[in-house]
Amino acid sequence: MKKQYERPVISQLNTGVMNKFGTKTEFTPTSHIDDNAVKDLLKEYGSPLFVMSERTIRSTYKQAVRAFKTRYPKVQFAWSYKTNYINAVCNVFHQEGSWGEVVSRFEYEKALNNGVPGNKIIFNGPDKTDDDLITAIKNESPIHIDHLDELYRLNELSEELNIRPQVAIRVNMDTGVYPMWDRFGFNYENGQAWDAINKIMLADKMDLRGLHCHIGTFMLAPSAYGIAAGKMSDLAIGIKQKYNKDIQYIDMGGGFATKNTLKGSYLPGADICPSFDDYAEVISTAILNAGFKENELPLLILETGRAMVDDAGSLLGTVISNKRLSDGRRATILDFGVNVLFTAFWYDHKISPAQDFSHYTENTVLYGPLCMNIDVVRENITLPPMKRDDQVVVHRVGAYNITQSMQFISLRPAIVMIDMEGKAHIIKQRENRETIEMNEVLPEYLKAFKL
Amino acid sequence: MRIKKNIAISESGFIFNPAVGDSYSTNPIGTEIIKMLKESKSVAEINSYILNTYQVEASSFEKDLYDFVKMLEKYKLTETDGQEA
Ligand SMILES: Cc1ncc(COP(=O)(O)O)c(C=O)c1O
Numbered sequence: 001m002k003k004q005y006e007r008p009v010i011s012q013l014n015t016g017v018m019n020k021f022g023t024k025t026e027f028t029p030t031s032h033i034d035d036n037a038v039k040d041l042l043k044e045y046g047s048p049l050f051v052m053s054e055r056t057i058r059s060t061y062k063q064a065v066r067a068f069k070t071r072y073p074k075v076q077f078a079w080s081y082k083t084n085y086i087n088a089v090c091n092v093f094h095q096e097g098s099w100g101e102v103v104s105r106f107e108y109e110k111a112l113n114n115g116v117p118g119n120k121i122i123f124n125g126p127d128k129t130d131d132d133l134i135t136a137i138k139n140e141s142p143i144h145i146d147h148l149d150e151l152y153r154l155n156e157l158s159e160e161l162n163i164r165p166q167v168a169i170r171v172n173m174d175t176g177v178y179p180m181w182d183r184f185g186f187n188y189e190n191g192q193a194w195d196a197i198n199k200i201m202l203a204d205k206m207d208l209r210g211l212h213c214h215i216g217t218f219m220l221a222p223s224a225y226g227i228a229a230g231k232m233s234d235l236a237i238g239i240k241q242k243y244n245k246d247i248q249y250i251d252m253g254g255g256f257a258t259k260n261t262l263k264g265s266y267l268p269g270a271d272i273c274p275s276f277d278d279y280a281e282v283i284s285t286a287i288l289n290a291g292f293k294e295n296e297l298p299l300l301i302l303e304t305g306r307a308m309v310d311d312a313g314s315l316l317g318t319v320i321s322n323k324r325l326s327d328g329r330r331a332t333i334l335d336f337g338v339n340v341l342f343t344a345f346w347y348d349h350k351i352s353p354a355q356d357f358s359h360y361t362e363n364t365v366l367y368g369p370l371c372m373n374i375d376v377v378r379e380n381i382t383l384p385p386m387k388r389d390d391q392v393v394v395h396r397v398g399a400y401n402i403t404q405s406m407q408f409i410s411l412r413p414a415i416v417m418i419d420m421e422g423k424a425h426i427i428k429q430r431e432n433r434e435t436i437e438m439n440e441v442l443p444e445y446l447k448a449f450k451l
Numbered sequence: 452m453r454i455k456k457n458i459a460i461s462e463s464g465f466i467f468n469p470a471v472g473d474s475y476s477t478n479p480i481g482t483e484i485i486k487m488l489k490e491s492k493s494v495a496e497i498n499s500y501i502l503n504t505y506q507v508e509a510s511s512f513e514k515d516l517y518d519f520v521k522m523l524e525k526y527k528l529t530e531t532d533g534q535e536a
Contacts, residue, residue: 002505002506003504005505005506005512006478007515008477008484008516009477009478010475010476010477010523011477012526324521360464360481
């Protein structure tokens with residue numbers, strides 16, 4: 001039996017000042033995901049491969065629910081479809097009790113099709129057509145109004161249909177965080193929000209059920225949520241005083257950070273990411289202290305996306321080749337690139353080899369297989385020497401990768417979910433030419449050619 | 452081509468160049484190769500030893516060895532016959 005081979009490598013030891021954080025060790029191998037060997041998964045389903053852990057989704061969800069419910073009496077999560085809308089993933093959240101939160105007709109239909117009752121699908125977003133609005137009105141879905149045109153249109157539609165739409169307004173505000181997300185909704189500070197509220201209340205054609213905000217994404221400062229929840233509560237209490245109307249819910253949107261490391265960040269994400277408890281504490285405190293009567297406390301809705309699912313997703317892949325760049329750096333080429341790992345533009349993803357190595361490491365650039373310069377998976381990472389056919393695991397890719405990936409040059413990979421017992425289920429087949437060409441139409445006269 | 456005589460290499464892959472005070476580290480297979488180079492073994496001998504000992508194909512080891520030797524040259528740890536440091 002011959003010995004396991006590892007490429008010979010040598011590097012100069014840095015005798016200068018040690019890195020403040022010591023040497024990064026990212027090379028602890030990840031040979032298994034929820035009891036399944038990475039090499040078996042790749043053998044069975046092909047490489048690259050997305051793997052979702054049902055255990056991690058459910059335990060993350062339970063942590064989030066516990067953090068909020070121990071601090072505030074009425075809490076409801078709504079699964080943000082855009083974050084990961086593979087039906088199997090959505091249904092795990094629905095089984096846990098999550099409503100749906102959608103921003104397009106496509107997502108709306110997905111939620112309906114998954115069996116979410118219309119009145120538990122929150123319809124967000126600036127681009128809702130008449131047909132979308134009519135469907136949502138008839139299904140009694142909470143429609144979150146983004147701008148005045150939509151508000152006026154809803155008034156008209158309610159007359160035409162003779163149904164009172166169930167609505168909330170989206171509010172944007174200064175929470176001390178830059179840049180301010182003021183593109184969506186009505187501004188709090190300059191009175192737009194009150195203007196919209198007055199228009200809804202005085203026309204009296206819709207039911208103003210809630211107030212919604214989404215102050216940003218990957219918000220590392222929980223304090224911003226305290227400010228936002230305070231301003232939302234002020235509005236709700238003001239509506240009660242002015243119109244004697246109880247606001248049924250305050251929807252704080254999404255935006256909690258994950259343990260991924262943002263590019264350019266001095267500290268690793270795992271060290272600075274606030275916990276669900278941190279966010280829950282400031283939000284609950286702000287609402288509880290705002291002055292609601294106890295029996296008039298609004299339902300707190302959360303549309304947490306990335307923090308709910310990032311940890312549950314992994315991307316498995318394979319080394320295609322190694323190169324030495326002209327400046328002496330090592331480059332490793334993988335069989336997946338930014339086409340399937342969109343978040344590589346924002347994060348320095350944690351990437352582990354899937355097999356054992358000696359303790360020797362080297363600095364490497366990780367490239368994808370696309371024929372373009374931007375296809376960089378990691379600009380600089382310390383890994384053991386890897387050779388062709390070695391396998392890697394990219395961690396924390398459950399949010400926004402599957403929904404934003406594209407079939408540029410190569411096709412999108414299969415997705416597998418590992419259930420609570422450790423059994424793998426295919427939840428999306430690998431794409432093939434037929435799936436991509438399904439909607440193409442080749443005019444008759446272009447069918448034949450001679451070369 | 453061989454490793455300069457004054458270069459010291461330990462079992463654990465620690466390499467020291469006393470002429471300039473620089474140190475390096477290499478993995479176990481790198482240690483074996485450097486030792487063979489120090490013993491003036493030829494590339495053919497190194498090749499056959501590695502291919503007999505490790506699970507690796509000739510073509511990929513050839514590429515890896517070439518790259519490794521280039522790095523040894525870059526770090527000025529080698530000398531060619533008849534040329535002293
Ligand atoms: C309205 C709304 N709700 C929820 C989310 C989910 O956000 P996150 O993934 O940052 O939690 C988003 C994302 O952009 C959003 O726009």
